[in-house]
Amino acid sequence: MRIWIHKINANLHRYMALPAILLFGLFFLYPLAQGIGISLTDSNGMTTPNFVGLQNFIDFFADDRARNDVRITILFALGSAPLLNLFGLLYALFLDRGLPGKGFVRAVVYLPAVISPLIMGYVWYFILQPERGYLAHVLKEIGLGFLDVNWLGESSSALVVLIAVNVWQYVGMTMIVYLAGLQGIPADLYEAATIDGASRWGALRYVTLPLLYPAIKINVVTNIIGSLSVFEIIVALTDGGPGYATESLSIYILRMLYGSFTGYSTAVALILFLIILIPVVLFLRITRKSEYEL
Amino acid sequence: MNRRLISWLMCAVLVIMLVAGCSSTGSSTAGNTSNGENAAAANDTNVTNNTNDSATNEQKEEVTLKFFTGKVETIDLINELITKFEAEHPHIKVEQEYQKDASNVIKVKFASGDVPDITTVYAQDYVDQGKYLDLSNEAFWARVLPAIKELNTDIKTGKQFRVATNVTMAGIFYNKQVFEELGLKEAATWEEFKSNLQTIKDAKPEMTPMFLAGKDSWTLGHLIEFMAHGVIKQKHGVTDARKAFINNESDKLEFDAAGGGIEAFAGRLLELKEAGLINKDALTATYDNQKEAFASGQSALFSQGMWVLGDLLKLNPDMAGNIGFAPFPAIVDGTEPVVLSAEDSVYAITSESEHPEEAKLFLEFLFQPENLKAYSEFLKSPPAFTDVSADWGPLKDQAAAALETGVNIAFTETPSGFSGDDAGRMVQELLAGKYASSGDFAAAYKEAWDKAWSATNK
Numbered sequence: 016m017r018i019w020i021h022k023i024n025a026n027l028h029r030y031m032a033l034p035a036i037l038l039f040g041l042f043f044l045y046p047l048a049q050g051i052g053i054s055l056t057d058s059n060g061m062t063t064p065n066f067v068g069l070q071n072f073i074d075f076f077a078d079d080r081a082r083n084d085v086r087i088t089i090l091f092a093l094g095s096a097p098l099l100n101l102f103g104l105l106y107a108l109f110l111d112r113g114l115p116g117k118g119f120v121r122a123v124v125y126l127p128a129v130i131s132p133l134i135m136g137y138v139w140y141f142i143l144q145p146e147r148g149y150l151a152h153v154l155k156e157i158g159l160g161f162l163d164v165n166w167l168g169e170s171s172s173a174l175v176v177l178i179a180v181n182v183w184q185y186v187g188m189t190m191i192v193y194l195a196g197l198q199g200i201p202a203d204l205y206e207a208a209t210i211d212g213a214s215r216w217g218a219l220r221y222v223t224l225p226l227l228y229p230a231i232k233i234n235v236v237t238n239i240i241g242s243l244s245v246f247e248i249i250v251a252l253t254d255g256g257p258g259y260a261t262e263s264l265s266i267y268i269l270r271m272l273y274g275s276f277t278g279y280s281t282a283v284a285l286i287l288f289l290i291i292l293i294p295v296v297l298f299l300r301i302t303r304k305s306e307y308e309l
Numbered sequence: 310m311n312r313r314l315i316s317w318l319m320c321a322v323l324v325i326m327l328v329a330g331c332s333s334t335g336s337s338t339a340g341n342t343s344n345g346e347n348a349a350a351a352n353d354t355n356v357t358n359n360t361n362d363s364a365t366n367e368q369k370e371e372v373t374l375k376f377f378t379g380k381v382e383t384i385d386l387i388n389e390l391i392t393k394f395e396a397e398h399p400h401i402k403v404e405q406e407y408q409k410d411a412s413n414v415i416k417v418k419f420a421s422g423d424v425p426d427i428t429t430v431y432a433q434d435y436v437d438q439g440k441y442l443d444l445s446n447e448a449f450w451a452r453v454l455p456a457i458k459e460l461n462t463d464i465k466t467g468k469q470f471r472v473a474t475n476v477t478m479a480g481i482f483y484n485k486q487v488f489e490e491l492g493l494k495e496a497a498t499w500e501e502f503k504s505n506l507q508t509i510k511d512a513k514p515e516m517t518p519m520f521l522a523g524k525d526s527w528t529l530g531h532l533i534e535f536m537a538h539g540v541i542k543q544k545h546g547v548t549d550a551r552k553a554f555i556n557n558e559s560d561k562l563e564f565d566a567a568g569g570g571i572e573a574f575a576g577r578l579l580e581l582k583e584a585g586l587i588n589k590d591a592l593t594a595t596y597d598n599q600k601e602a603f604a605s606g607q608s609a610l611f612s613q614g615m616w617v618l619g620d621l622l623k624l625n626p627d628m629a630g631n632i633g634f635a636p637f638p639a640i641v642d643g644t645e646p647v648v649l650s651a652e653d654s655v656y657a658i659t660s661e662s663e664h665p666e667e668a669k670l671f672l673e674f675l676f677q678p679e680n681l682k683a684y685s686e687f688l689k690s691p692p693a694f695t696d697v698s699a700d701w702g703p704l705k706d707q708a709a710a711a712l713e714t715g716v717n718i719a720f721t722e723t724p725s726g727f728s729g730d731d732a733g734r735m736v737q738e739l740l741a742g743k744y745a746s747s748g749d750f751a752a753a754y755k756e757a758w759d760k761a762w763s764a765t766n767k
Binding site: 057059060061062144145146147165167168169170253254255256257258259260270273274275276277 | 526592593731
């Protein structure tokens with residue numbers, strides 16, 4: 016008996032992992048396996064599904080609309096993720112100094128991030144709507160009515176607007192992570208660098224950025240995931256339009272699911288999972304060697 | 310040893326989860342299917358069970374009915390009626406759930422087993438899968454207009470699985486004052502229609518001749534449903550056209566035919582765009598913008614259904630005498646103008662409902678003449694029940710005149726994977742210049758329709 020208790024005590028930390036494994040299995044592995052199963056069928060959610068092998072995946076790559084949505088999703092991420100990091104870092108570096116009113120600026124920059132992206136999208140829609148939006152009224156008032164362009168009605172400009180609104184909304188989130196990283200860097204390292212003759216740029220290059228690696232990692236990974244799975248902002252601002260010009264893969268998945276293409280939409284969901292997973296894993300592998308340990 | 314044992318145990322848990330996930334895919338879906346396939350049989354069982362239920366109903370067991378609706382405009386009124394119903398039947402509670410995207414959300418509800426008892430959502434796919442209760446033998450049919458009963462009759466089985474309480478119409482709403490001022494008449498042909506718009510543009514440059522609400526893609530989808538499909542519907546008549554849409558009879562639908570309804574529609578719409586006769590923000594304007602522009606006199610006409618009337622009068626009550634209503638002009642030479650005259654406010658009871666008798670009781674309550682009168686006057690929509698007399702709105706006489714002059718057409722029964730929203734998004738693409746010609750648009754439309762039809766008719 017005593018031996019058993021001793022054994023349990025000795026392995027308690029391992030048993031404690033069981034609930035997590037069970038939950039992981041229940042909420043990730045089980046749905047994933049079920050998803051893989053459905054993606055190999057022509058299920059429409061109602062009638063008996065037939066096994067179709069990899070046909071859904073073949074159809075995906077043969078479908079112009081799907082390929083366009085992959086392009087839009089990747090372009091959106093390529094625009095959003097770097098800008099979010101760049102502006103987030105610049106804001107953090109700027110606000111990390113002892114400037115008056117920095118708390119207020121921090122709150123203002125962060126505020127949009129706590130508001131629902133759907134609401135934010137609609138607010139920007141009311142601002143940018145041509146002829147009847149707030150921007151159109153202001154431009155008309157100051158005699159620049161000719162600049163009132165239908166930004167959301169043109170395929171190319173609509174995507175730029177979507178990226179800009181996304182960056183504006185989430186730059187605060189990125190900034191906060193960088194600020195936390197900056198505040199974790201000991202001041203004596205800067206003192207040492209100054210004594211060694213490092214300029215401001217040198218301190219940033221050789222002290223700040225290397226020690227910010229953990230924050231950079233978090234921000235880049237979360238921004239890649241967030242940007243590649245974008246949904247709400249597009250729904251509110253353009254609803255994927257005009258036509259399908261700004262439709263992201265997430266929206267495509269939902270529409271296919273509702274459109275009775277359950278098996279196909281599940282296959283697309285798995286493809287999106289891979290599209291997100293590959294850059295994240297690549298980034299983590301590349302940066303693993305470069306990370307400095309304090 | 311222990312470590313190895315625990316590792317094996319954990320691996321086993323993960324493998325079991327994975328295998329369980331894979332194996333249950335087929336069985337759960339098959340389960341759903343067999344439910345659907347046997348639904349007709351289940352209907353009978355349900356009815357029998359519920360006859361027993363009502364026999365023992367003296368115990369007045371507490372029952373909760375789930376009412377699922379996609380009609381935003383009637384939420385408050387239905388809630389009022391529910392309160393009245395619950396006061397008369399204290400043992401029945403009715404919970405109303407509204408979803409903007411109801412026609413799609415119900416798909417998830419059917420698949421997940423969270424099935425409502427009563428719904429306003431009806432689609433042929435669900436009829437085919439036995440999702441609705443057969444209402445053919447209900448007493449209220451004797452009170453329903455024959456034309457509406459016919460529209461409520463399932464083409465394949467000849468039974469009625471839904472009942473509509475009202476009649477709706479759709480056509481061209483126009484500003485009567487502007488028409489009178491410029492000496493314009495309701496257009497019967499496309500040339501007359503375009504000429505009217507051009508006259509408005511020339512005489513009133515600050516006014517938008519015709520307003521499109523492209524961001525709400527269903528409004529563009531309606532243009533196809535009424536104007537483009539109107540060509541097919543008038544050629545084959547109400548019943549044959551319904552059969553052609555439901556069975557995808559391509560020889561009758563002729564979606565990609567040169568000079569057919571779809572190609573003609575695409576060409577006509579592009580003509581309006583090129584001539585600057587529609588709003589510049591046709592792709593990004595909303596349904597609300599459309600109503601506001603008309604009610605404030607910024608636009609002269611737009612295409613909509615009678616459901617818009619209540620909102621127009623709310624926005625500008627003084628406009629009541631100034632709203633005109635006309636049929637859609639003929640878009641193909643040699644055809645007639647058309648006007649939608651179809652069922653509105655449809656109710657169906659699901660075959661999986663555990664309380665069909667109570668659900669029927671609720672419908673009977675809704676169909677009481679005083680409740681239908683209140684409903685019709687609130688919705689500004691004519692009742693479909695012959696024993697209900699309602700003063701439903703200022704367009705009563707004009708609607709009657711439009712029904713006389715235009716060929717009466719019904720809604721299109723689209724495959725569930727190709728909704729009005731989907732068709733509307735194709736019209737957005739057309740306006741955005743994606744298609745090189747109207748023929749390309751017609752071909753793409755046929756391809757999208759066929760793909761969706763095949764997905765649900767395996």
